Amino acid sequence: MSVEKQGTHSDVLIIGAGISGLLCATELQRSGKRVCVLDKGRGLGGRMATRRMAGGRLDHGAQFFTVRDAAFQRYVDEWLQAGVIREWFRHSQNDSNAAGHARYCGHSGMTDVAKYLARDLEVHCSEAVVSIVRVEHRWQVKTQVGHTFIADQLVVTAPLPQALDLLDSSALDYAGADLEALRAVRYDRGLATLAILDGASGLPANGHLNLDGPVVNWIADNQLKGISEQVTAVTIHATSQFAAANWEISDAQRGAAMCAAIEPYLDASVREYSCHRWGFTLAVNPWPAPFYANDSLQLMLAGDAFGGARIEGAALSGMAAAQHLLLSASLQ
Numbered sequence: 054m055s056v057e058k059q060g061t062h063s064d065v066l067i068i069g070a071g072i073s074g075l076l077c078a079t080e081l082q083r084s085g086k087r088v089c090v091l092d093k094g095r096g097l098g099g100r101m102a103t104r105r106m107a108g109g110r111l112d113h114g115a116q117f118f119t120v121r122d123a124a125f126q127r128y129v130d131e132w133l134q135a136g137v138i139r140e141w142f143r144h145s146q147n148d149s150n151a152a153g154h155a156r157y158c159g160h161s162g163m164t165d166v167a168k169y170l171a172r173d174l175e176v177h178c179s180e181a182v183v184s185i186v187r188v189e190h191r192w193q194v195k196t197q198v199g200h201t202f203i204a205d206q207l208v209v210t211a212p213l214p215q216a217l218d219l220l221d222s223s224a225l226d227y228a229g230a231d232l233e234a235l236r237a238v239r240y241d242r243g244l245a246t247l248a249i250l251d252g253a254s255g256l257p258a259n260g261h262l263n264l265d266g267p268v269v270n271w272i273a274d275n276q277l278k279g280i281s282e283q284v285t286a287v288t289i290h291a292t293s294q295f296a297a298a299n300w301e302i303s304d305a306q307r308g309a310a311m312c313a314a315i316e317p318y319l320d321a322s323v324r325e326y327s328c329h330r331w332g333f334t335l336a337v338n339p340w341p342a343p344f345y346a347n348d349s350l351q352l353m354l355a356g357d358a359f360g361g362a363r364i365e366g367a368a369l370s371g372m373a374a375a376q377h378l379l380l381s382a383s384l385q
């Protein structure tokens with residue numbers, strides 16, 4: 054049975070409580086809109102994800118973010134002042150790739166940013182949207198658990214292929230001739246292995262190592278990072294090539310291969326591990342604009358497929374979508 058949740062008629066409904074959806078919601082709410090955010094996950098933050106495991110605490114998706122844009126910098130300054138984030142490390146000015154940008158992380162994990170943003174917002178977790186229909190100039194969104202949410206405007210911030218699949222349930226022509234190009238936006242897949250060590254990792258003092266091997270490209274010691282107080286807990290990320298080639302094999306096989314690949318870099322042994330598959334890591338060929346809008350349907354698509362494939366890009370996409378929505382509403 055489908056039930057309308059109490060208080061679920063909003064001006065704007067946002068699907069996705071990752072950084073793009075939450076910043077979009079924040080900007081809209083600050084401008085007086087009634088906003089509701091839905092996410093299928095049990096927790097907030099999407100790919101800015103932190104997990105507990107065997108007494109450890111690990112960032113298993115995005116590891117850090119950088120800032121270049123002044124509008125995003127204003128949020129980052131607010132988060133720094135509120136103690137939500139801190140600088141994790143920065144490369145020296147001499148490093149031509151990194152240009153000395155600070156790498157920020159959540160104070161106790163990457164989800165801290167999402168938790169902070171959501172504190173004044175209406176956000177419903179464990180609400181996987183399964184259908185979207187347009188009824189009498191409004192959006193009617195149904196979730197797997199049988200709830201119905203109604204709104205005048207809809208912003209979808211799920212990774213773009215998932216967003217398009219969802220919108221197909223509307224049976225609307227929402228993108229016309231652009232649909233094929235939207236569908237062509239692709240993401241790399243990722244594999245993360247989370248490992249508990251039986252002693253200190255021996256990684257460099259700032260707790261991370263970039264590798265250029267065929268299997269693993271990143272190791273982070275979450276204890277040295279400052280988020281896993283009790284236990285040495287490392288996050289291991291596979292290369293996109295290894296992830297693509299080993300997507301279907303068992304966790305035991307891929308976990309063993311990834312642990313073996315990092316063994317030479319560690320002073321301690323892996324005591325236990327668990328694996329996670331990321332269907333979407335970074336957009337390979339992002340859409341060349343910060344969002345996609347269909348103003349006559351009051352529909353917007355946003356997220357890192359639009360902003361340039363990282364946390365800052367996703368954030369800017371969410372913020373730009375909010376500004377477009379406010380502008381288009383003021384013209385109607």
Ligand SMILES: Cc1cc2nc3c(=O)[nH]c(=O)nc-3n(C[C@H](O)[C@H](O)[C@H](O)COP(=O)(O)OP(=O)(O)OC[C@H]3O[C@@H](n4cnc5c(N)ncnc54)[C@H](O)[C@@H]3O)c2cc1C
Binds near residue numbers: 362
């Ligand atoms: C392994 C990994 C490492 C990364 N490392 C970095 C890094 O170090 N630095 C960096 O800047 N970026 C990194 N990224 C990329 C970064 O995490 C993303 O670009 C950014 O977090 C995307 O934010 P978003 O809001 O666009 O999407 P997401 O964070 O994916 O949020 C979308 C949300 O939509 C929800 N959703 C999807 N479908 C539905 C549905 N049907 N119903 C309800 N909710 C739904 C999802 O649950 C999700 O919470 C990494 C990503 C991964 C996976």
